[in-house]
Every structure is written in C-alpha cells, then in structure tokens.
Amino acid sequence: MRLLEPGRIGAMELKNRVIMPAMGIRGTVEKDGDWGDRAIAYYTARAAGGTGLIMPEMVFTSRALELAASQCIDLASDVHLKSVRRLANSLGQYGCKLGIQLTAGFGRVVPPYILPEWWTEDPLPEDLRPVSASVNENHYLPDKRKFDSRAITTEEAAAHAESFGPAARRAREGGAACVELHGHEGYFLDQFMTGLWNRRDDHYGGSFDKCLNFAREAIAAIKREAGEDFPVIYRFGLTHYLPGGREPEEGLRIARELEQMGVDALHVDAGCYETHWWPHPPQYQEPGCMVSLAEQAKAQVAIPVIAVGRLQYPDVAESVLTENKADFIAMGRGLLADPDLVNKVAAGKQADIIPCIGCHEGCLWQMAQGKPTSCAVRPTTGHEVEWPLLPVKQKASLLVVGGGPAGIEAARAGVERGFDVTLWEASDQVGGNLWPAAKPDFKLDITRYLNYLRKLMQDLPITAVLNKRGIAQDIADFGADYVVLATGAEMEALPFESSATVKVLTAIDLLNGKETTQGENILVMGGGLVGCETAVYLAKQGKQVTLSTRRGKEKLGGDIVDRSNREMLIEMVKDAGIRVYDNSIPLRLEDGSIVLQTGIEADVAGSGEYSERDEMVDMINEHSKDSAMAKTAADAVAGEAVVAADSLVFAGRLLPQDALVKELAEINCSSHILSAGDCVKVDSIMNAVWSSFTVVREIAA
Template sequence: MKLFEPGWIGNLKLKNRVIMSGAGIGALIDSDGSLSQRGIDYFVERARGGTAMITTGSVRVSRHFEKDPLSPIQTSLMLDNKVYTRWVHELSQAVHDYGAKLCVQLAPGLGRCMSKPDLMKGIRPYGASAIPCLNDPKRLTRPMSRDDINRMLDDFERAAGLLKVGGADMVELNCHAGYLFDQFMTPLWNKREDEYGGSLENRLRLIMQVVERLKGVLGNTFPVTVKYALDHYLPGGREAPEGVEIARALEAAGVDGLMIDAGCRETQYWTLPSEFLPEGCTLELAQMVSEAVDIPVIAVGKLGNPEIAEAALTSGKADFIALGRTLIADPNWANKVRAGRYLDIAPCVDCFEGCHKYIHDGKRIGCAVNAATGNEREMRLTPAEQKKRVLVIGAGPGGMEAARVAAHRGHRVTVWEKEGGVGGNLGPGSSPPFKEIYRRLTDYLVHQMEKEGVDVVFGKEATAENVAEISPEIVIVAAGSAPIVPPISGVEGANVVAANDVLTNRAECGQQVVIVGGGVVGCETALHLVLQGREVTIVERLSALGGDMYYINRMHMLKLLQEEGVRVLTEASVLEINDAGVRYAEKSGTEHRLVADTVILAVGFRPRREIAEALESGPAEVFSIGDCIAPRKVAEAMQEAYRIARLI
C-alpha cells in the first residue's frame, strides 16, 4: 500500500504516509503550560501504533498577547521560555523510540476567536483589525501595531530555537480555523490599510515574515509547513481559488508542505467535520492544491476508512494523510491497516462527546469508543488475577464492550440478548445513511467478541430465576432503555409510531409527517425522512432543537434541516393526536392543527432497571452500565463498560 511507503517533507523522511494531525488535548497540559506525563503517554501511544509523525496541538510562542492577568494557569502548551525545552525533548525522544517524528504546531493565538465572554475577564484580544469577537460581538479586538508584530516575530524566532534544541523534527504553523494568523490572511477580518492589509501579498506578509524568521533559526533543511483552510465555506470568507493562490505563494516563500482543511469557527463543522459530512470530505480541496504546487500536500478530514485514505494517495489527491479523531479512537490504526486487520479498528463515530466536548468542559481529552484515551498508562488492560464467570445482559454497545474487555482479560463471558440481534439502540441510530459509521462500530464490537470467544445467546431475556440457574460470579447489566410513550390523547392511534421503528423500517411512514420531540433522535429522523422526499414538521416543547447534541453536530444539523425545508415549531406542546394529524398549543396558549399521515414519537427514553433491581439480592456481584442507569450516549455506555470490565 502507498500508505506505508516512505515519504519526504523537505529533507525529512517519514517511514510511512500517516500523520497525526494537531488537536487540543485539554487537561493533559500542566498548569504552567508544559506537557504532562499523561500527555506524553497519549502521544507516544499513537507513535507506538505505527503513525509516522506526531503533531502537537497548538503551541503558543508568547503569553503577552492573550494572557489572562488574573489567572496563573495556562490552558495551552507554551514555548516561550527555555524551561519548555524539557517537554519538547522528552516527547521527541519518546516518539523517536518508535521510529516516529515530532512536529510542533506553533500558533500566535486565537484573536477574535478567544473563549466565552465569562472566561475572558476583561481581556481585549489582539487581532489584525478592530473587529467583533466571535463569542462577544460587542467587544472589538485590539489591532496589532507594528511593535506588536515585531514582538511576535521575535517570539516565533525564540520558539524556533527552543524546539530545535528540544529535538523536534518539523514545525507547522497553525493558520486555519479563523484564528489569528487566518484573520491576517482574510479580508473578512483584515481591514488594515498598511502593508499587512489589502492585497493578498500584504495579507500574507506576516506569515511570510514568520517563515523567514523560522528558517533563519532552523536552517533551510528543517521543514516548515502551514495548515490552512482552502475554503471557509462562509460568505465573505476565503474561497478555493484564492486558497490555491495562497498555496503557490507559500511554496515560493520556502514552505515545505501544506496541510489543507476547510472552514472556520462560524462553519466549524468543516474544520472539525461533523457526522453529516461524508468521509474524505475535503479531499477535492487537497487535490486542487496538489495540482498547483510541487511541495507535499497533506489531506485531513474524516480519512479513517483505510480504503479512502489509500485512494487519496494513489489518485494523487494528496501525498500524506493526517488523522485526528481516528487516532484518538484507535492509536493502533496504522499497524492494523498495515496488517490488513480492518475489522480490528475501533472507528471514530464523529460524536465529539469524548474528545472535543471533554476539552470544552475543562477535562483531559477522551473518546467515546476508547476509554483509555488520555489515560493510556493507568487504563491499559491487564490479565485478570482470578478468572470468573461473567454474564452480560444486553448486547448494545455497552454490553458488547464489557464482554470484549472482560473476555480479553481472561474471564469466561456469556452475553444474553433478548432480541434477535446485537446493537441495541445502535440499530435504529445507525439506519440513516449519514450514521453509517455506527454500523461499523457494531461490526467492530461483534468481531472482537468473536475473537475473544464470547458466547452470545439471542432471544434470551434475563430473569432472576434463569440467571440464578447458571450461577455467574459477575453480572453486568446493560439492558438499555425503551422509548417513552407520552401521555397525549390519541397516542395509541394507528398513525402513531416510535422513531426507532421508523428508522428500522418496522413501521411505515406516510408523506406528511409530524415528529413529536426535537432532540437528537427527532432531528436525525426528520433529516432522514426529508431526504427521502417527505414533508416533515418537528414539534418541540423547548425553545430550541437538538439540546442533547454536541454543538458542532448541532450547528450543522440545524443548517441542514433549514436547507431541506423541515418546518420547526418550538415552545409548542402537543395536546392531541387523531387520524387527521396533531393539535398543539403555542407557549401563549393559542392552539393550531397540523395535518399528518404519520405522527412519530421521539420524546426520549426510559431506563430498563427492572432486571438489575431483581438481581440485587442475589449472590452475584452486579454492575449496571449505560442506558439502564440513565439514557445517555454511546460514550457513557462504552466508557462505563470498559472501566468496570477492566477491574473485575
């Protein structure tokens, strides 16, 4: 495979074409801005897994421009003092042990994209021009003066010397996502009238000066690359033709490689591709650049499918592929692909619930399908000291993960599933074409259970009596949840069906559809049906849709629902369902009627706790995981499963 052929970026030789893209790591950063030991373990695990180059998340070269004067805590990696050479050196040595290279991603700051107003504490962020801050439009950025720019150039020069001494192999400039460098590059945010504004040449001047300073310290043989969006997909933002011109200009300036992505903070579902974007969603952008320059082009964006990644290289669309969330989910991706073990790859499911959300909430980075992410050393699986008989009740994602981990550790594991197949709520959840990745997760878990010798029994509903008959020492209850049927007049009518039944084709659906409930299930059902040509209305009692979705996926979902013409009624309560449709009331109390062939219920789920309660007084040790505790997401089910099964 071309994926595993050596490749060159400038004078740097990589053992294969797989690069870990830079991403935030949250609380794996120590409070002084150093990389913690857990952070080193996190990156090293990906190097051990066969990745050719590890890229850090953004490393700040200065705390002058965006430091909170009231807080001593740094929330980003720093490289503005000799003391930080230590973490670069320790990380570079550790990844070099596995034949991987280290790329340090340098960044000047966020500018207008700084954090939420309540966290900014009176800070006025620096920017290219005085423009509204993204999260607080009443606050304008402080335009950087020439003295500020010169100071920043000095900061980059100093950082270059530190990372060179630390043993890094490459530097990448973070010029994407609408952050500070991107704000200089883009006329939507750059309103300057001096030599740093106006023409494309002027808007690129700061980047060119940084490259020149870096090369002056590092030498022309030390590779410097740039990551930027070819297209912001935002009115007034960069479009692909100018993006290609930028690529040519950067090549002429001596840049050694380009990582091409898309989007900005306003269209973050492109920068961090949402579950609704197809795999390889930015490959065509990478191809445009590949056709325009001779330096290596690195593609990024949902490339975790090995066949798509390989095709990106063999077709010439890119010279390298970069993986972010794919390697968070499975650090051994490269080794598994090399060995042809595709079914052993734990797939990223594009949920953001463990990675981006954890960081957003102030936690260390995590993963919905890999509970060891960010805690690789402590959470590594070890053989069980005493082999036990383990019964897992339920073959949803939590139950399958618990069975996989317990069996891997040497326990004798049996799974009882009352239905005729595996997956639980993953079944209906993976039915829409845009949720196909969840079917891949099911296939992965089934394959792992087969490999570990788990005995799966279908059509077996657990009771206190039949559990007692087999005398398990451990019972893990993963019984899941059931759809709620709300107390609405007419809810038992023939035209009323559950969303899960529609998604799995167990219930027919008419042309005019009303969906009661605008959470993630209701929204995804609506999108699925409207793409099939049906007329869809969502009735939601709360003031907004998708409150249980992470904001990146929610942002894209709302855009798609609007574009596809789904009618949305918020702060509306359904009063009655009849053969003609739905009667509902606005917040004011005004009543209306909606005509519908089919009314779909998507108002949430209730936990199935009965079997866990029935087993509490028995001799076996009982653990409950996932939705049978409280209906939540795949992330909670699989993480609880892993954590319990690794200790029993």
C-alpha cells in the same frame, strides 16, 4: 499500499503517509508547562501504532500577548526543551517523527472557559484584552464588548512574527523534524490573512499582499533561525464557507504565495468557528469531506499537499493518494479511537479498527468541560497511564445481561481482565439501539461501529447467548461471581393511538424496520437528536416533513452536546425543507391532519423529548451564532395550528430499563450486581461505553 509508502516533505523523510495532526488536547500539559507522563504515553501509543508523523497540540512562540498561552506548552525560551526532547525520543523508537505546530494564538476565538480568572474584571484593562489583526468581537461573547480583541500594534506584530524563528530553532534542537504554522480555522494567523477580520491599513493590512506579511515574516524568521533545510508546513483553510470570509479563489492564491515564501508543504482544510462543522467535521459530513480542496491546491503548487477531514476510513485515504489528490493523509480523531490504526492496515486487519463515531463527545466536549481529552469509544485514550485494566487475581466469572454497546464493552473489558465472560442478549442480534441509530445513510460512522462490535463478539472468547432475556431468577441460578446489567432503554409509550387516517409509530420502530410510515405528509414529534435525525431521514426519502418540538427554537437538537454536530444537523433540517414548530405539541388527530397547540411554555423536565445533560450544554449552544434555527422554526404564536399529516412519528424520551435491579434485590442472589449504560442513565454511546468500562475496571477481583 500507497498509504504505507515512505514520503518526503522537504528534507524530512517519513516512513509512511499518515500524519497525526495537532489537536487541542487538555490534560497533557503539567503544572510546570511541560508535556508529562500522560502526554508521553498518549502520543507514544500512536507512534507504536504505526503513525509516521505526530504533531502534538499547538505550541506558543511567545507569552507576551496571548492570555491563554498557559494552557499549552511554549518554546518562547529553553525552559521546555527537555520536554520536547523526551517526546521526540519516545516517538523515535518506533520510527515516528515529531512535528511541532507553532501558533500565534487565539485572538478573537479565545474561549472564555480557558482564560485566567481575572478576565472577569469589568471593564477589562486594555493591556489584558486578547489581540487580533483588528478590533474584533469575541466569537463566544459577541454581545459583551469588553471581550472584544484589540488591534495589535505594528511594532507588536513585527515582534510576534519574529518570535517564530527562535521557537522553530528550539523545536529543531529538541528533536522535531519539522514545524507547522497554525494558520487555519480563524485563529490569530488566519485573522491576519482574512479581510473580514483584518481591516488594518499599515504594513500588515490594507491589501491582499500586506495581509500576508505577518505569515511571510514568520516563515522567513523560521528559515533564518532554524535553517533553510528545516521543513515548514503551513495549515490553512482554502475557504471559510462564511459570507465575507475566504473564497476558494483567494485560498488558491494564498497557496501559491505560501509556496513562494518557502513553505515545504501545505495542509489544506476549510471553515472557521462560525462554520464549526468544517474544521471539526461531525459524523454527518462525508468521509474525505475536504479532499476536493486539497486537490485544488495540489493542482496549483509543486510542493506536497496534506489532505484532512474524516479520512480515518483507510480505503478512502488510500484512494486520495492513488488518485493523486494529495500526497499525505492527516488522521486525527481516527487515531484517538484506535492508536493501532496504521499497524492494523498494514496487517490487513481493517475490520479490527476501532472506528471514530464522529460524536466529538470524548474529545471536544471533554475539553469544553475542562476535562482531559479522550474518546467516546476508547476510554483509555489520554488515560493510558492511570486507567489500566489489571488482570484478575483469581479466576472469576462475569455475566453481562444486554448486548448493546454498554454490554459489549463490559464483556470486552472483562475478557481483557481475565474473567470468564458470558453475555445474554434478549434479541437475535447484538447491537442494541445502535441498529436504529445506524439506519440513516448519513450515519455511516455508527454503521462501522456496529459492525466492529459484532465482529468483536465473534473474535473474543465470550459465550454469547442470543434470544435470552435476563430474568432475575435465571441470573441468580446462573451463579456468576459478578453480573453487569446493561439492559438499555426503550422509548416511552405513544401519546396517541393510530386513527383511520393518521398512523402513529415510534422513531425507534421506524428506524428498526418494525414499522413504516403511511402517506407523504409526516409529522415528527420531538426536537432532540432522534427527532431531528429521523426528520432528515424521512425528508431524504422525499416525504413532506414537519417537526414539532416542545422546546423553543434555540433548543432544537439541544440534547446534542457538541456544537459541530448540533449546528450541522440543524443546517440539514433547514436544507431538507423541514418546517419546525417550536414551543408546540400535538393536541389531537383529525382527518388527515394533526392539530398542534402552539406557543406553549417550554417545559424542560417534562418535555417528553429529552433532558439537558448539564448547564454546559446551554453555554455551548448559546455560542452558536446565526444558526439555522431562527431561519427554520415558525414563530411560536399561542393557539392552534393544523398540520397535514398521514403519519405521526414519535421521537420521545428513552426510559431506562432498570426493573431487573429491583427484582434481583428482592430475591436471594449471591452474585455481585452492577449496572451500566442506559439502564442507569439514558445518555450517549460514550456514557454506555465509559460506564461499562469503569464498572468492570473497578471490580476488585
């Protein structure tokens, strides 16, 4: 298998073609600035799982200019060399190489939530402002001019570029096998190489060639300080998919120039913060969504090319290599979900790989909240040290009621701890609401996760009883030592009954195949995740779809916490030609139409759609600039609007199925009763998995 064959980048030989790229990982840098036990355990687990090259989170070359540098390790001095050596040695015991991604910093994309507290000063002193190639607005706070980056001086730029040399030398001294330059996604290096953000007229700007001088000098400094034979990888976006940003033709020209500068490999991706769903591709992106760009670059250069972008699908990754579209594969979030991914591929156990579901909730969303980065479907990611599942001290039984993701995780964790596990599922199949969630063809990740869970139930020593509804007295009679209720959630009652000309059904019943729409004109009621996805699903079938949401247009998809997923889904709504009525609700059914009440006051708590998880959602959504919402939603004018409709698909709130908790409290049940997942709080897959994991982990047995 090509994926498992050795490969070479310059003087560095890797045992296989799988690279774990640098990703922002909160919680791995200790107060002293070193990678501590948490980081060592986190990265070493991926090395033990078979990965060939691991690049930890970005490393700063200098602290002179970057306000957010304290959030990451730096190699501006020898202080943290011991930390690098420790990590290199730990990875090396599994034949895995360490690469260090060197960064020049954030520049205009520095997020406010990671900045020092004194950054709230107003006005902000000039020497405390972030630096960029030119004066640029802060991506997150464009309307607050005090946060604009200042233009780095010519002298500062020269010194900053030179700082890459000593940092690379220290990386090599610490045992790193290569360095990578963090030149993508609109960060500082990318700002210098992009005319949209570099409007200088000096040695570092004013022409295509001068815009590359910062990178050119940084690479030269690395080769001079660390040695000509020390491999340098350059990560950059072939295109930004942004008006005024880099186009592919310019990206290919940059690729050729980088090869001439002495770069040993190119790591090719796309996008920037304005097109966040490219560098952080959500589940809606196709597997291998950026491979075509790597292929274009490979045709222009003789050095190796690394492909990235939803390549955690081993069959897709293998085809990229066998079809000579790239030389190496970068797998990021796939290795967060399953650190043993490569070993499972080598053992022919691809069906046992825990799949990333592309939700970004355990990784990016955790980081946005200032929490340690982890994974929605693997709670121990980033918590390898402090969250072990300890064996039970004496034999005990565990009954799990419900076979959705929460119930299956409770059963899995119970087996790992040594419980005798039985699971009851009311329907004839496990999976719960993953079945309707997986129905749209753009939800392939959820399909893979569903299939993984179904196989897991077959493989583990779990007594699974299907078509067995949890009844309080039956649970009491069963007599398990512990019971985990994971009975999930169901959609609230329909707001209307079907009329002679308009069929009314729920989105869940539609996606489950229990109901079908009639006619060609469909109104979807509800602008949250389920409503937006259902609307796109129907539009892809050729239906004429209208979406009605009680929220304002700025809240469309507002229960999706990660901006990449939310922004791309909104783009999909726009591209599908779906008309959106914001601040509106269906008022009554008429002959072949539905009358909407428009211009209503948004009512968060009683919207009949969803509830915001917390204030952070609003903050992240506020940062989504120039979104499709403004281009898609009709103006919210108070009054009524008549929409042609043969069917109304209701995507309302999901309500916790928590009756069993109350029923068990009213009878004499000797079992310890616990609850997890949507029956406690309707939320995401991550909440279902994590709450069940936590409940079982904390059982004192």
